[in-house]
Amino acid sequence: MKIEQIYTGCLAQGAYYITSNGEAAIIDPLRETQPYLDRLEKDDVKLKYIFETHFHADFVSGHVDLSKKTNASIVYGPTAKPEFEAIVAEDNQIFELGNVKIKVLHTPGHTMESSCFLLIDENGNETALFSGDTLFLGDVGRPDLAQKAANLTQEELAGLLYDSLYHKILPLSDDITVYPAHGAGSACGKNMMKETVDSLGNQKSINYALNQPDKESFIKAVTDGLLPPPAYFGMNVAMNKKGYDSFEEVLSHGMKALSAEEFEAAAENTGALILDTRSDKDFAKGFIPKSINIGLKGDFAPWVGAMIVDVKQPILLVTDNGTEEEAVTRLSRVGFDNVLGHLKDGFETWIKAAKETDIINRITADQFSKDYYDNSKVIDVRKESEYTAEHVEDAYSKPLAYINDWVKELNPKEHFYLHCAGGYRSMIAASILQARGYRNFTEVEGGFNAIAQTSIPKTDFVCQSKMLS
Known part of the structure; x- marks a missing residue:
């Protein structure tokens, strides 16, 4: 038996490749299938199953294309209603793969069809849990994405997630390895660890969501501080359900x-x-x-x-x-x-071709420190948690994710400075603003990382990890 995590940093997403005695399974594959086909050929194994932990919102899975190319069966957990041929498994159903078995654990809460897959090795030992978006490292799946589809509130979904975790996951052995679908940086959770593999026992010890005294406390903890999900999520869910x-x-x-x-x-x-x-x-x-x-x-x-x-x-x-x-x-x-x-x-x-071009009015942090005065308007497009940790005094917190809302508040006649942490996000914002006709601003190269090295007045630093604890 072999387990391989295939992690994609841009999406903070983990797919999994499992082989045993000539047969293979892939869990939550990426859109492009050729790397998987190459691996199957290299290992001389046949793909038997494509397991989907749920209908993903943050990326389009490769399940449909991969199934067409290999004839492998797509497997979802209970209540899933895909618009293509697939196995909708029952809770606790067993799938045999070579000399190992994969058991379906229906764990609704993140979505209604969300399921974890428990790997049972050749000796009958429960060894690995592919936890999807039910259990992350340091966090659990957000319970607000399936509200419309399930006709439930986020609190009701959080209650279902509590039952799934506390009644199905926590009773499992501490030495089981947890393989989540996402890591730090994903919008599917709010407090994920940078590590991508851990023991269930360690998660039982350190994961805030697994250490709540009761259901009511759990619901409050996992729903507190949730940011609105990215607007494209619903469209990705539709593609994963209908095909593409x-x-x-x-x-x-x-x-x-x-x-x-x-x-x-x-x-x-x-x-x-x-x-x-x-x-x-x-x-x-x-x-x-x-x-x-x-x-x-x-x-x-x-x-x-x-x-x-x-x-x-x-x-x-x-x-x-x-x-x-x-x-x-x-x-x-x-x-x-x-x-x-x-x-x-x-x-x-x-x-x-001598076509028309445009530029962004960008200055260095050193130049910013020379131009800056007490009444300068500064817009910080970092996340709210970054802003709270430390920012330019009197700067406005306007996260990039919400630019379509706050752009309406701008006075096009009033000059402002624009920055993020290093320049990546502020240039996204600058290009959007300029495309919409706003030009009375100056973007700061190097962002707050560079500004922090200047004499511009800043608030006292507060460790973000302490803010989350």
């Missing part, structure tokens, strides 16, 4: 190379959004007017989902040479399949 176009078809469209003239015509005729995936430093120096910058070297896919929202939005890409396929692939992971093509040879093609 093949990844190869999506990639083929996105890899269409367009000249500057073709690119310009496509933007004008289709209403496509121009997504520039270069670094914030390169983008600031010059870009196609009204482009949105979300750098590929960062939490690219989640920010695309949060900022663009509509997965059907036509997109035209500007990329660094050689990264076109990576950009299309990472977009497809969160359901943005309508990529019409990319600018051939990148932004240099636009320059050579």
